[in-house]
Amino acid sequence: MKKSFHDLITNHAIPVLVDFYADWCAPCQTMAPVLKALASELDSKIKIIKIDVEKNQSIAQKYQVQNIPTFILFYQGNVLWRQSGAMSLADFKHRIEQILTKY
Template identity: 50%
Template sequence: MKSNFKSIIDSETPVLVDFYADWCGPCKTLAPILKQVKDELQDAIKIVKIDVDKNQSLASQFQVRGVPTMLLFKNGTQVWRQSGVLQKQDIISIINQHT
């Protein structure tokens, strides 16, 4: 994942990266919210889910200490970061600020 992660985030389209774990309750709450965000924004956003247990070096590189942690990238640059669960409209509002 690490090798093509740079090419994924190096995009004009904002990329929302969700660092999650299968054992994490709040991550399971966030998953359907992110699906709703994607359904509403469609091609205006890319959403990538990263399992921290399978991608520990990537989680470490971005200093992910808790899950879920969302990072928003635009043109390869991190423009926003938040840990915990947010509601759909809050996430959409943040994405729209960076489009």
């Protein structure tokens, strides 16, 4: 059974990082290995999901995603942090870990 986006961002005991991307987006492709590394390094601390803005325009509009990649960190449905654009693994991990210390 396919879960709704709302279920994906609210029904987790850990924060959920959403990557809003598109297949044709070069910076999005650059971030793919960074996200993979982030997922393995923060394995039990966050869940990462990818949302294709082309296929999920209503979700992108709801969260006012105007640039891609855009990353939004949710915890139980609440936005904890958001950032647009590519980042290094070190910067990304540092920012996420700063937020996670509060949860």
